[in-house]
Amino acid sequence: xxxxxxxxxxxxxxxxxxxxxxxxxxxxxxxxxxxxxxxxxxxxxxxxxxxxxxxxxxxxxxxxxxxxxxxxxxxxxxxxxxxxxxxxxxxxxxxxxxxxxxxxxxxxxxxxxxxxxxxxxxxxxxxxxxxxxxxxxxxxxxxxxxxxxxxxxxxxxxxxxxxxxxxxxxxxxxxxxxxxxxxxxxxxxxxxxxxxxxxxxxxxxxxxxxxxxxxxxxxxxxxxxxxxxxxxxxxxxxxxx
Numbered sequence: 001x002x003x004x005x006x007x008x009x010x011x012x013x014x015x016x017x018x019x020x021x022x023x024x025x026x027x028x029x030x031x032x033x034x035x036x037x038x039x040x041x042x043x044x045x046x047x048x049x050x051x052x053x054x055x056x057x058x059x060x061x062x063x064x065x066x067x068x069x070x071x072x073x074x075x076x077x078x079x080x081x082x083x084x085x086x087x088x089x090x091x092x093x094x095x096x097x098x099x100x101x102x103x104x105x106x107x108x109x110x111x112x113x114x115x116x117x118x119x120x121x122x123x124x125x126x127x128x129x130x131x132x133x134x135x136x137x138x139x140x141x142x143x144x145x146x147x148x149x150x151x152x153x154x155x156x157x158x159x160x161x162x163x164x165x166x167x168x169x170x171x172x173x174x175x176x177x178x179x180x181x182x183x184x185x186x187x188x189x190x191x192x193x194x195x196x197x198x199x200x201x202x203x204x205x206x207x208x209x210x211x212x213x214x215x216x217x218x219x220x221x222x223x224x225x226x227x228x229x230x231x232x233x234x235x236x237x238x239x240x241x
Contacts, residue, residue, distance in 0.1 A: 004028045004073045005220065006066070008113060009083030011043040011051050012036065013182040014132060017209035018080055018216045019049050025217045027078065030069045032056065034083065056083045056109035057101075059116075066116045076117050078128040078220045081110045081154070086184075088143045099146045106150035110157055118165070127170035128220045131158050132212070135178045135235045151176075155231055162229035171228035173219050178235025181206040202237035 005022045009015040010031025023029045031051045033040045040051040050072065054065035070076060084106045087098040110131060121127030136144055137151025155174050162172035179185055179197055185206060188197065198204060215232055218224060233239065 002026050002028050003077040004030070004069075004075060005078035005080065006030045006032065006069055006076045006117075007080040007082055008032045008056050008109065009034070010049075010080070011040045013184070014177065014180060014209045014212050015080075015082040016043055017213040018082060018132075019043075020047055021210065021213035021217050022078070022080075022220065023047065023049055025220075027220070028073045030073055030076075032065060032069075032083070056112060057104035059112045062109070062112040063116050066113070075120050075124065077121070077124075077126060078130070079113060079117050080130045080132065080216055080220075081113055082132040083109055084132070084150075086144070086147050088147070090143055091145045094146065102146035103150050106147065107153045107157075110154055114157075114161060118161075118170075121170050122165065122168045125169040127165070127168075128224070129158070129161065129170065129172040130216055130219050131155075131172075131174045132216075133174050133176045133231070135176050135233070135239050138176055138231075138233070139239045158231075159229045166228055169225070171219070171225060173227060173229070174231040175212060175215050175219070176231055176233045176235065177207060177212050178233075178238045179206050180212060181208055200238050201235070205236065207234060207236060 005027040007015050007019045010019040011033045019029050019031045029049045031049050044051045052065050054061040087102050131154045133154045134151040136148050140148050158172045158174045
């Protein structure tokens with residue numbers, strides 16, 4: 001029986017590409033989403049991948065959602081923490097809601113999801129947890145103290161969790177995309193894109209969601225068992241650590 005993969009924020013953008021790629025690789029895939037019912041329905045109709053609605057910032061909602069996915073497809077073997085939002089603003093103008101909403105959705109969600117799958121993975125002696133962080137969690141970005149804190153937090157969280165579970169057949173890794181051609185990035189004015197963003201990227205273009213998805217498929221494989229606690233930077237050479 002094929003392994004079960006769950007992708008949060010899995011019906012749009014990078015998450016949708018990851019969901020499709022995992023299905024193409026032979027996994028049974030479930031995609032969670034937060035609010036866009038029309039997009040989720042269209043995604044399921046197109047791909048046949050079931051979509052489950054819950055708020056990843058809510059621990060009990062995650063617990064219930066994971067139970068529903070498990071009842072539908074079976075125990076979760078691969079978890080891709082992809083869900084995320086932005087609420088940009090300079091810190092001296094940022095309100096508590098802007099801070100907490102991003103921390104809750106982008107970072108606390110990683111705890112909520114991992115905590116509700118980790119015991120089962122340990123019992124079965126297998127698991128793949130992959131967190132989609134960001135180049136801005138590595139280098140910082142003006143106007144994104146909330147987002148950068150959350151994305152940097154994902155990296156530290158993953159390194160610790162990797163150490164805790166390395167002897168249980170569970171790997172925990174991070175992918176840090178650079179600028180990817182999603183709806184959000186493509187909504188940036190063309191002039192800004194051409195003059196301020198693309199010149200920063202040595203390969204001279206935006207990344208494609210499918211390029212992130214291929215990295216996820218690689219890390220999710222049984223054969224990737226010796227890779228854990230690692231951060232894979234996929235940014236066209238924009239930021240080299």
